[in-house]
Amino acid sequence: MTASSSSPPTAGSALPADLPTGLLIGGEWRAAGSGGTFAVHDPATTDVLAEVSDAGEQDALDALTAADAAFREWRTVAPRDRSELLRSVFEAITARTDEIAAVITAEGGKPLAESRAEVAYAADYVRWFAEQAVRMEGLARRAPAGTHHQLVLRKPVGPALLITPWNFPIAMIARKLAPALAAGCSVVVKPAQLTPLTTALVAEIVRAELAARHLPTGVVNVVPSSSASRISRPLLADPRLRKLSFTGSTEVGASLLKQAADGILRTSMELGGNAPFLVFDDADLDAAVEGAVAAKMRNSGQTCVAANRFLVQEGVAEEFTARLTEAFGRLVVGPGDRPGTTVGPLIQQSAVDRVTEVVQQADDAGAQVRVGGVRSEGRGWFYLPTVLDGVTPDMRVVTEEVFGPVAPVLRFGSEDEGVDLANATPFGLVAYAYTRDVGRVMRLTERIDAGMLGVNRGMVSDASAPFGGVKHSGLGREGGEAGIEEYVDPMYVAL
Incomplete structure (x- = not known):
């Protein structure tokens, strides 16, 4: 229909038969502890596309337990191995562009051409951080006073909570997940309630690649939920969580920052715009x-x-x-x-x-x-x-x-x-x-x-460029050389 017409739309695309609709915890897809689900709708028709497992507080904590255990091994994996893992994820996403784009369009509504462009955009972030994984620079020099030598190393911050929005379901997870994995962090992902299916598809791609390389599959955990606070509150209060990355409204971002303050968490926020x-x-x-x-x-x-x-x-x-x-x-x-x-x-x-x-x-x-x-x-x-x-x-x-x-x-x-x-x-x-x-x-x-x-x-x-804002639009950057810095802590060694 043209911009001035009003004929009714037709039904949306069918989903892949094997699309996961559960929680991914410790490398296994499972139902929510409560057994509950929530509906995902096609915005072009209002029809229900799928019922997705509705994670609760204990599910979130189970996911963090898996992420924390996997982090102990993942942080020691060679940068080259992390790089090659991400490169294989990039290739898998690219090869499945049409399939992923169909899911994006089905649950988010955007035209297929835009969905395909989003897949390519997301894959580019995965490729970029695959390359950055082996390029995190340190420092070695003699102290100015000549009394000792100084080393500066970059170490992964630890398990991270990634909260993504509904409007770019693969691009937003790629911008957060890829640098986290490149840096050596494990993650718990809370996808948007309105568009969790694309995240599930991407998470399964990553899980399969991790398993194929005999790497810890608990590095990536996904807990879809009809209540964001039901996931974020217990995780932000848990000392095992060390990083929060959020994309969404300024109002919600401000609330999350207040909660993160008690745990002195590293945070990056991509918030509203005008x-x-x-x-x-x-x-x-x-x-x-x-x-x-x-x-x-x-x-x-x-x-x-x-x-x-x-x-x-x-x-x-x-x-x-x-x-x-x-x-x-x-x-x-x-x-x-x-x-x-x-x-x-x-x-x-x-x-x-x-x-x-x-x-x-x-x-x-x-x-x-x-x-x-x-x-x-x-x-x-x-x-x-x-x-x-x-x-x-x-x-x-x-x-x-x-x-x-x-x-x-x-x-x-x-x-x-x-x-x-x-x-x-x-x-x-x-x-x-x-x-x-x-x-x-x-x-x-x-x-x-x-x-x-x-x-x-x-x-x-x-x-390859830093994405982020100032004032009420947030703090921190995604993309470019700055993107991976959000997931590492510098460690100074005097010797």
Whole structure:
């Protein structure tokens, strides 16, 4: 269906018959201790895809016991062996791209082309950290006073809890699991309740590769649960856990940081965003519109790096908005497995309700809906791609992270005004800017409050570069040389 139509979607993809739906603890798939399960839905149809074991507190502690036991051996495994393990996982994921992509689309809704791209993106992180496993540098030197020699070694921090979000189920686990294993850490993974199936498939790939190499399979444990706190609270209170990595909302991240403080845990947090997309008068508008669609509409706008506020200089504001409206109108909304679909559903009904609410609030306050502005009729959790003009900085569609296919356009005059608008948020994950002025680019790098800046491009993330934000968007980095540092402690030896 096009962005302006409302025909009902068709059913989603079938899942592999052998897809694990239990808990992975100590190298074995098993049911939850309570015997309970929770349902995973296809957002394109609302149908139940699978019933997944619902882990409880004791299951979580069992997983940590397995991780702690495996860590004692895994930390001593040669870096080359850890590297080759990850390389084999990379090759297995790549070989099963279509199968994994079908699962991502079934439980998350995104178009198959996006799911395949996510698999490739995730595999690149696995490959990168396979290479980094043998490149952790230490230090050996004579002390400046000449009294002794100094060695600095990097040692794995210990068992880690990895809590992943639903919107990129393979990419987010790859960004955490690969550096943890490369560094010599064992892990307990808590996948998102909405999309646990992709994690199960990846975990089975890793488990099989570990077993084939006679390495400790308890290095990777997975505890899906309908209650995140039921898993995180007992684990964060257990002194055997030494690391927490979380991707999700700022509100939940702040709560986890408070809990982690009692155990003095190493933490890395990739939290919320409210990304500005700056378009200056001298921008290449064709490139800016193409970048805007990429930055906004990937996964139907349900990404932490999605452009959330389109700040356009007055000289090109009308033309840019008209072109963006036309581009959004050409998008094809439908089930992710339907050929030609470019925009899939939102993840659940509450997401549709929230997007509907913030758009309605903006409309009531005087914004103009240029295209979209309504949910799709029929089955599934769909909302049509939407462009809002005449938006003001106080509207919720601007101040909040929308997490949906909505592009609010605000106009600004001077460069200073644009920068001030861009920074007028407690978040600072990523920003985008389109300009042909090199001097302006350099000024923006100094003045924009964000952990990442995309210049004349709508996508910035790369396995070889540090991913993360500032302010309320979190702390720590994933990817690049910095990614593995989150899982090691430097040890200074004086001799």
